Amino acid sequence: MTATADAEAAANELMPLAEYLGRVLRRLRALPPLDLDLTQAHGNVLAGDVYAPHPYPAFDQAAIDGYAARWEDLAAAGRIGSHPASEGGPRSVRLNVVGDLGAASWRPVRLTPGTCFSVAAGAPLPVGADVVVPVHWTDQGMATVEILHAPKRGSGVRRAGDELPVGRLLAPSGAYVTPPMVAVFAAAGIGHVVVRPSPRVVVVATGDELVDVGRPSQPGQVVDANSHALTAAAVEAGALAYRIGICDDDPEGLRGLLEDQTLRADLIITTGGTGTGPGDMLRRVLARRDPGRGAVEFTDVALCPGTALGFGTVGGEEVPVVCLPGEPGAALIGFEVLARPVIQILAGAEPVFRPSVKAHLLETVSSPGGLREFRPAHVAERRGGGYTVQPLAGGPYTLSGLAEANGLLVLGERVTSAAAGSTVDVLLLDRRR
Template sequence: MSTAATRTAGPDHLWTVDEHLEDILATVRPLEPIELQLLDAQGCVLVEDITVPVSLPPFDNSSMDGYAVRVTDVAGASEEFPAVLTVIGDVAAGQAEPLHVGPGETARIMTGAPLPPGAEAVVPVEWTDGGLGGGPVTGMRARSQAPEAATGHVHVYRSAEARAHVRAKGSDVKAGDRALDAGTVLGPPQIALLAAIGRGTVRVRPRPRVVVMSTGSELVQPDEQLGDGQIYDSNSFALTAAARDAGAIAYRVGAVADDAETLRDTIEDQLVRADLMVTTGGVSVGAYDVVKEALSSVGDEDEEGAGIDFRKLAMQPGKPQGFGTIGPDHIPLLALPGNPVSSYVSFELFVRPAIRVLMGLDDVHRPRTRAALTTDKALTSPKGRRQFLRGTYADGEVTPVGGAGSHLVAALALADALIVVPEDVESVEPGTEVEVVLLG
């Protein structure tokens, strides 16, 4: 490892949550920017400010199907005394050479079509007879009864003010305006804006590729038959989904048996498609915790600064943790505990911020707030450990869900927050204001 904290910490050092996170964030670096096609850039972070090259809309255009008119020609128009105008033709969206509307004239115009020279407003087709005479008609009837050729005369039954039903040039954004700032995450609306201003590609930091791998000979894949002493592999699914939720492209690797050589070979095979690797299980002190053994010689251990450091953290759940870099490209690897709640809490506290750093985001942490604890009895917490309890948050109050056990997956599924109990607090009374990490 390359940080001073790692070099000076001995094997018996009990790391704080903050020390471990600081070490991770000091090691992980944003990915290098690349140029991507718009749809490939969805979910990525801009590395450049985007300036509008052309105004939107680029010309005055109609917001309705109707007739382009001069204001004076329809002044005072009513059902009793309609204005009768000569229809000189159609103006359709995309028409290159619009008609010129002179005194007493009008052009039938479609939504989005450019306002023709001479016209000052648009009257909706519902305010006219659709070119047939005989009184006003509305909606689909007006359209269905309109003549095939836009010639002849139209009766207009209402007056119109200047610029009525006209979308002004530049009313959305003007040429030279800042469209998007560097650091923006590109979602569908941002992709739409980039396309609207003519950008086919954009320079972004790519979404990080995260490989998730669970370990344990007892793990069975969903839909398979459970044998004696076996459990379903839920961690790899949970962490892969969490990585995608954080913005990554995540690859799930099926559970690897408790064999150091097999695990080492699998990790080395996965390095080619990883910007970050996450393992779960096999990091404590049991006889079959082979992750430590396997990771001690993954990749090129002669590379300066490479290697995985296994630690004990002053937290519950999630005391055993591993972090470092592996291989010649120094791919960051976080080794998480195997208990479902421990691995998920560890992901939220350590892996998610690392993913957000790789993306190039400034704000990498989940939002936090203060809330009143609503519970029937006091919460207890081990001295010297920062505890993270699952809870549900609403309207300034947080309620614990389930107990402190690190195997309680059902309770985790109900939680939308983590209740933080500091290291120096052993009991929290109902009604006490506590810190809350908001999930989702």
């Protein structure tokens, strides 16, 4: 049997990625809802529809600075500005100014024929007023004012509930609370909202060989890049993330550390030790089924880079745990494929997966048969519509490729080569969140 045939036979023994994700994600539920003060709700996902309990604006008000008047008074002498010069030229209207109203005015007032109020934007509208004349359309008089041009009836006026009537759906369940949404809620009189809390994610790197950042790797030592990167990735996904750091390959110490973290975590992410080699202690420790302590199932998935992934629960609280490979590029791809969707489900967010587009491939690429490959790429919009995608470094150089990427080129299990000019799937990585 040839080396290629051996590789394909081995790949056929791996679980398809779609099947694996289906099994894992079906086990998860969104975190219980939480009632939060409006100022704390930003970035969380709404746990239910939100409707306007009060109208916005809450009362009839002036939309601009000017003079609140009755439109009938402005039209009493004919249509201002409508008469040609041969008929005497444009006419103006003079009204008595009976008071000033600011945004803080609260006493109800009423217009009588031939009068108006000087008003500031946001001021309550006098009873009977149905137009606000802009200041620059007048002589800006104080006791009396000459109206030089007449706006249309209703101009410069905002009626109660014009923008948001009572009972209006302000935001649906599952929507992220954004700053403008916070403003809408506040304007409608909402001080608290029920949301799904941001998942608390703990990140642990495992391995005797690991050392902290700040010095280069030496033989027998590997700088821990993973826990830093995965903590940042979890924050980018909307979680409250905490980096625990490095845990040695001590079985009892590892199990104790993880159980301690169940008190503060909604999800634990580990990196390293997912394989079957002599140093892969994490897999041997967490795969052990101890009553009341949870267990993690490790699966060889048809995924490139990285095939060994783990998912299960730890501790009496059965906190979910995601176990990712130790190679940094594979760990970050594993996060995108598995850990990020888990975070989205816990947060009650939709959609669970990154958005994807079809793109025109600019360069021929090869891919390992039997594996679904996620390769770093740069995506650009084409003039006239559509996208192009430029593959970046993959394979053993995936980490450096990811640092430049704004997308992930997805090559299916049956693809061994994709020609330049062909159409491929690309996941869009939004780094701006």
